[in-house]
Amino acid sequence: MDAVVSEELRGLKERAKSAAIADIEQRxxxxxxxxxxxxxxxxNIKKKEDYDSQLKTAVESQLDGIKKGVNLLKNAESEVKVVEKLLKEFAAQLERTPTLKAKIESVKDEFQRHKRLTTATNNMSYVFSAPSKIEEIRSLMDSGEQRHLLLVHKLLHELERSRDGLMLELHGQSCEADRDLLRAFFKDVPSLASALWDRLACTFSRVLDTAVQNPRLLVTAVRLVHREEQVDQMWLERQRRGGPGEFCPAGRPRQWRERMLEVMQAAVEARFEASMPLSSEDSEQWLEKHCILLQEFLRQDLRVxxxxxxxxxxxxxxxxxxxLRSYHRCLESRLASLAKQAVANELQFRDCVALVKWTENFKSFFDRLGAEVFTQPQFNMEAERERLGLLPHFLQTDELDRLVRHSVGLISEQVWKWFKxxxxxxxxSWYQNPTGFQPERDLHTDTTYTSLVQSLSAILSEMMSDVSSKLPKHAHTQLSAAIMDKLVELLGSYSSAVREFVRDVKSEPDPSRRQMRIIVMExxxxxxVNNLHKLILLVGTFYKPEDGPSDVAKVQKANLEQACQKASYEWNDFLATELLEFLQDSTFKELFTPAWLQQLEIGETEAQRIVGAVQDSYENVYKKMFPHLRSRLMNQISNRICLELLKALLQPGRQPFKEMRVAAANRLRSDAxxxxxxxxxxNCRADQxxxxxxxxxxxxxxDMSMAELVVSAFLRNFPDLRQDQLEALLLLRGDCKRDEVRSILAYAFSEEEKSRRNPTARRLFADLGPVK
Known part of the structure; x- marks a missing residue:
């Protein structure tokens, strides 16, 4: 290890020396x-001295720390030896503990006995006074005076405190006989507590009346409940801290506050039940009277x-x-019950409609009542409902929608019965006087009509003024849509009646009687037709601009107008058909015959007779229409007459004009x-x-070389003209063969020419049908 360190030091010295030489060479x-x-x-000498001084200081500091650490280790070693010695002595003492426990067992029993006797001594006065207190409580309860309630509760609380203190001392001990003795001694205490609660419950069942007549009694009852609530909380907190095995007196927690609120809730429900009439047969307006009664006592009770x-x-x-929550939810329950009866068809028609209105009335009633009760005009009942979790319309959205749909359905069924x-x-009335029926006449417009529109106006006026006023605004759209559907259905039924009447008139076997009935039919x-116009105007009066008709209502109104237009077209067609049948017998048979060509020399032409017949019908029948309806009818008649003339001209088997071609063309132009x-x-369109x-x-x-140009011009103005129709027309000339005609028409019906036709030109020949 030392050799390695010496080697590292030598290496450091060599590197330092090399670095110093390189630095000196550079300097x-x-x-x-x-x-x-x-x-x-x-x-450099000064810098070396500084480094040496710093190194010496660091080394000395390290040496001081090492000395201090060595001293601490020596002290710890001596303390460990002391602890070891003490542990050995303690272990020796623990070996003698089991024999010591057996020796002091009698002391422990004596201590417990002394403790119980001390507790009994402390509660002796309460124990001896318990029977007298029980009798005193009973006498005070029997007196029936409410002013003694506080004293009754004080005495009862003292008895319970004595009992609970003794039972607490016995808790966890195997002395069941003592506990049974205490239970028997205090057996009357639970019944007294129940009797006291019954007395309080009687007060809480009429809180609002008591608050007005005897508020002191109500305050006393609430104070007792509040005290019991505090005692409950004390024992619950003790049990929470001590765990599941901790002592808790029998009957605790009593939860008198929750029971008080339950009694008050039951009283509110009983008040609602008392306001319910015994039977809906007692009065036709039983529901309205019931709701007014509800509003009255709601106003009084909530103010109190x-x-x-x-x-x-x-x-x-x-x-x-x-x-507020109780009354609101009881009202929700009551209205929900009535709504179920309505949907189950257990309520009459007027009651269902009134019930829908009352859901809206009660909402506005509570809004006004909130401001009255709080005496604050800016009071926001909507915010209160949201805070308390209450329904704004007293019904769930699906229940309210179901009730509205059911009521609207009942109204529409009633309307349909009236319509039928x-x-x-x-x-x-048509059949009652089949040859002498005269419709009513409007002197201002010089038009005729029947009693249908007046009857419908009376029905709709009653519906909108009476029934609709009982529905909330959000139901008006559904009602309008339902009535629109019934009006469309009514129009179909009325059209069927008109159709059946026309068939009956046409099937009259007696010619003279049939002619008289035709006049009535016209x-x-x-x-x-005038009725339809009046019906559209009538429907328009029932749309209030401030309501802002919905898109659905607009669509249904458009559907009604479309149905009226369709019926008007059908009935106009009946009138046009009757005129054409007359012209068929008197005029159309001789069209485009040699006799037709000679009529210029003889007298009145077919065209003049047609105009004369239309003029007679116009003055006697059509003039009694509204101007725009009359113009529509005249357009249909002009179209039908033009089609009949074209049909007669292109009739299969018609002989070519040949040499009479120019005269026939001039006559045709003159008639046109x-x-x-x-x-x-x-005032009708005559360009057909x-x-x-x-x-x-x-x-x-x-010049037949110009035929292609004339045919192309004809097709540009009447793009629905078919090739077989043009072919039949050209063959009437009598100077063209079929192959020549088809070659002329080949270019006119080419794709190039079709692209030049006017797509907006009126269509006429499509209704003519193919020429066979």
Missing amino acids: YSKPDDLDKLEHDIKR ARKLCPSCFPPEYNIFDFY STVEKEKH AILVAS ELLKDGFARW FDALSAASELLKLS
Whole structure:
């Protein structure tokens, strides 16, 4: 080991010497550097002295620490020897301990006996006075005077303290006979405690009345409960510190505070039960009276709970929060029970609707009541509900939604019954006087209508003013949607009734009677179309702008308008069909025949007869419509007439005009202009008759090399024109063969020409059907 250290020292010296030589060579490499030699020698000698001094100090410090450590080790060695000696002596003494325990066992027994006697002596006065105290407690309880409650509790507490002290001394000892003796001696104490609680429970069952009439009695009862609560906490804390085996008196903890709150909760529930009517048959407005009674005693009770009860209870009891929570939850339970009865169809229609309204009324009632009770206008009942975990509408969200849906369903069913009755009454009036029925007339607009809209207006007015007012605002959207559905359903039923009536009129076997019934039918159809317009206006009046109709309501209103438009189109079609059937018999049969060409020379033409027939119907029937509805009807009639003319022109088997081609074309143009001018007078669209003018151009064309251009122009204006229709039209000329016609049409129906057609042009020939 020493050789290794010497070797390391030699190595250090060699490295230090080499480093010093290299440093000297670098410092004194020039002759001028020798002038600094003497100065550097002095400086290095001084530095060496400093290093030596520091080294000496460090070595001395280390030596002092080593000396101190050696001294401590010597002291520790001497102390260890002393401890070892003491341990040997203690071990020798422990060997004699078992015999010593047996010798002093009698002393231990004597000590325990002395201790019990000391405890008995200390409690002797309580023990001897126990029977007299029990009798005194009984006499005070039998007197029935509430002012003695504090004294009763004091005496009872002294008895319990004596009993518990003696039982504590016997705890853990094998002296069951002594414990049985004590239990027998104090056997009346538990029954006295129960009797005292019964007296207190009677007070707590009418806390609010007692707070008004005798607050001192209530304060006394609460003080006794508070004292018992403190005693419970003392024994529980003792048991917590001592562990599971620690002594705790029988019957503890009594939990009188929890039992007090249970009694008060039961009293609140009993008050709600007492306000419930025995039967809903006692009065038609039993639910409304019941809810008014609830509001009345809620206002009184919560005012007492807020203003009088806090001064009778400790602050930590939060007695007003207890009553607010209790009354609120009892009301929740009551409304939930009534809601279940409503959904189970155990309540009548008016009661279900009223119940939905009362959920909203009670919410606003509690909001107002909170401000009244606290006498603070800025009181926030919503925050109180959230803090206490109460429901804002007294029902769970799903229960409230279910009740609202059920009530809206009942309302819609009732509305549907009224609607059906209205339609049946309307239908009955048609058949009651089949040849003399006259609809009602509006002198301001000079239009006709039936009693349907007035009946619906009365129904909806009653529904919105009476029933809807009992529903909360969030249910109005559902009710509006349900009524809209029923109106659409009503419209379908009414349309079926109109359809059935039209079929019945058409099937009348007697021609003269049928003609009279047709006049009545037309009047009913016109009045029914006007009814649809009045219905749309009526529905619009029941949408309040401030309510902000939802998207669902807007969609359903649009659906109703669409259903009305569809029914209006169908009934207009009945009117147009009746007119066309008349024209079919009198006019359409002779169209595009030689007789038709000669009518310019003979007298009135078919076009003039058509215009005259439409004019008669317009003045006698159609004029009683609203202007925009009349324009819609005239558009349908003009379309139907134009289609009938085109159908007659392209009728299969029609003989070509040949040499009469130019005359037929001129006559066709003349009729088209006459019909167009005639229908233009009635404020309807008449440009569909341009198809007849375009057809006349094809018939009149003399140079067939221009046929492709004329056909292309025809297709641009009427893009739904089919090839078979154009082919039939060109073959009517009589100077073209089928192959020539098809070659002319080949270019017109090419893809290049199809791309040039006007996609927004009106469609007419699609309704004409194929030419066979």
